[in-house]
Structure formats: structure tokens, C-alpha cells
Amino acid sequence: KQEVTQIPAALSVPEGENLVLNCSFTDSAIYNLQWFRQDPGKGLTSLLLIQSSQREQTSGRLNASLDKSSGRSTLYIAASQPGDSATYLCAVLYSSASKIIFGSGTRLSIRP
Amino acid sequence: SAVISQKPSRDICQRGTSLTIQCQVDSQVTMMFWYRQQPGQSLTLIATANQGSEATYESGFVIDKFPISRPNLTFSTLTVSNMSPEDSSIYLCSASSGGSSSYNEQFFGPGTRLTVL
Numbered sequence: 753k754q755e756v757t758q759i760p761a762a763l764s765v766p767e768g769e770n771l772v773l774n775c776s777f778t779d780s781a782i783y784n785l786q787w788f789r790q791d792p793g794k795g796l797t798s799l800l801l802i803q804s805s806q807r808e809q810t811s812g813r814l815n816a817s818l819d820k821s822s823g824r825s826t827l828y829i830a831a832s833q834p835g836d837s838a839t840y841l842c843a844v845l846y847s848s849a850s851k852i853i854f855g856s857g858t859r860l861s862i863r864p
Numbered sequence: 865s866a867v868i869s870q871k872p873s874r875d876i877c878q879r880g881t882s883l884t885i886q887c888q889v890d891s892q893v894t895m896m897f898w899y900r901q902q903p904g905q906s907l908t909l910i911a912t913a914n915q916g917s918e919a920t921y922e923s924g925f926v927i928d929k930f931p932i933s934r935p936n937l938t939f940s941t942l943t944v945s946n947m948s949p950e951d952s953s954i955y956l957c958s959a960s961s962g963g964s965s966s967y968n969e970q971f972f973g974p975g976t977r978l979t980v981l
Contacts, residue, residue, distance in 0.1 A: 786970060795956055796907075796972035798865070841906065843970070851897070851922075852970060856906045 754779050754846045758855035766863045767834060773827040773858045775842030780820040783845040786852065787816050787827050790839045799840075800827070804847075832862045866891055866959050868973035876979045877947055884943045885976045887957030892937035898930070899956040901975070907956065913940040947980045954978070 757776045765771050775785070784803045788796040800809045800816040802825065808817040815828040829836060842855040867890040877883050887896065896913040910930055911919040919932035934940040944951055957973040 788972070793954070793975075793977060795868075795870075795974040796958075798969055798971055801969045851909050851912070854906045 754844075754849060754853055756842055756844050756853045756855040758840075758842055758858050760858060761856065762859040762861070764861040764863060765832060767832060769832050770828065770830050771832055771860075773829070773840050773842075773860070775825040775827070775844075775855055777823045777825075777844045777846075777853075779846055779848075780823055781847040782820065783847055785816075785818055785825050785845075786843045787814075787825075788841040788843065790841060790857070792839075796841065834862045834864050836860060837862045865969070866893055866961060866971045868957055868959055868971055870955075870957055870973040870976050872976060873974065874977040874979075876981060878981055879948055881947055882943055882945045883947065883978060884941050885955055885957070887940045887942070887959075887973055889938045889959050891961065893959040893961040894937075895960040896934060896940045897958045897960075897970075898932060898940070898942045899958065899972075901954040901956060903953070910942070910955075913942075944978065947978075949980045952978055952980045 755778045786801045787799040790796050802809050802818045813830040818825050839857045839859045841857045843852040845852045869888045871886045898910045899907040901907050909922050910925045911921040913919050913932050913934040915934045931943045954975045954977050956975045960968050960970045
């Protein structure tokens with residue numbers, strides 16, 4: 753079964769820390785992996801898209817990596833700020849599927 | 865990137881009624897999707913909205929309950945029919961563009977928060 757898992761479910765860190773969010777998937781045959789941010793009661797904002805042929809993508813303080821062989825992706829957030837507080841979702845498009853599969857998300861809280 | 869808007873942003877409805885949610889994309893897109901997000905949960909795909917043909921529904925979702933229209937490449941509607949309190953959720957529209965559209969970035973609308981009394 754093709755699944756996407758995110759651990760931990762929740763994370764609280766003090767402002768200024770660098771942090772890593774984890775995403776794992778069960779099948780290395782993927783087209784792409786996408787990281788989203790969701791604020792409470794809102795829609796999803798696309799943060800980074802990593803194609804199957806790529807190892808990482810960067811946008812500002814965010815860096816996402818992809819290791820297909822181990823079925824893992826990480827989202828690195830540098831110098832965290834209270835405005836980074838949100839739920840972060842990982843989504844994978846498997847090669848044999850016509851839809852993306854979402855993880856359950858990591859709820860991140862940055863303490864001032 | 866695509867900018868997606870949804871109407872209404874929220875609604876409170878009575879049991880047994882129906883609500884139609886509109887999704888508008890600011891550019892032509894190949895793929896449009898409808899998702900449901902129940903409180904505290906991740907997203908569940910309801911269906912893929914196909915332009916000019918019937919939507920493709922995921923297991924557990926049926927056309928009679930969630931009829932979908934997609935008359936062109938920028939617009940789609942989702943109707944939640946004969947609502948019950950269990951239908952209270954956020955409903956999200958998303959879109960993806962490009963030739964091999966499944967390979968491309970997916971964008972989401974702001975969601976419609978539905979409460980059924």
C-alpha cells in the first residue's frame with residue numbers, strides 16, 4: 753500500500769532554532785514530492801516541489817531534500833520565526849498513481 | 865503558479881439541504897481536484913474534475929452525493945447534496961497545469977469551511 757508518513761505529529765521549538773521535519777514514503781517509484789504549509793482553517797500553500805530526478809530544492813530559509821532509495825524527504829527550516837507556526841504537509845505523487853498522497857502533517861509551533 | 869479562489873469561504877447549512885462550491889483558477893489548467901479535510905485530519909481526495917466529461921470519483925465518494933461540474937479549463941463546482949452533520953469539513957479545490965500535468969506542482973484554493981447543523 754502506498755503511504756506517506758510524517759513524524760512527529762507535533763513539534764514545539766523556541767524561536768531562532770533550526771529544525772527538520774520528516775516525511776517518509778513506502779515506494780521509491782515516485783514522480784515528485786511536494787511540501788505544503790497550512791495555517792489553521794486555511795488552504796494549502798505550496799512551499800517546495802522536488803521532482804524525482806532532483807535531490808533538493810531551496811526557497812529562502814527552507815530547504816527540502818529527497819532520498820528515493822530510503823523513501824525519505826526532509827524539510828529544513830533555518831532560523832525559525834513565530835510566523836513559521838503552521839501545519840506542514842508532505843505529499844507524494846507515486847508513479848503508479850494518478851493522485852498525490854498526503855501525509856498527516858506535522859503541527860509546528862515556534863515559541864517567541 | 866496558479867491563483868485559485870473559492871466561493872463561499874464558509875457557510876452554515878441545515879441538514880438535508882445542498883450547497884454548491886465554486887472554484888475559479890486565474891489561468892487554464894489541465895487538472896482540477898476536489899478534496900475534503902475533516903477536523904484535525906489530513907486531506908482526502910473526493911474526485912478529479914474532468915473538463916467536458918464526468919468526474920472521476922475516489923472510493924467512498926459517489927456522484928449523487930458530490931456532483932461535480934467542469935465546463936471549461938478554469939472553473940469547477942462541487943455540490944454537497946442532502947447534507948448531514950458528518951459533511952462538516954473544509955472543502956478544498958486544487959489545480960495542476962502543464963503538458964504532463966501529473967508531474968507538475970499542485971496549487972490549492974483557500975478552502976470552504978462548511979458547518980452542517
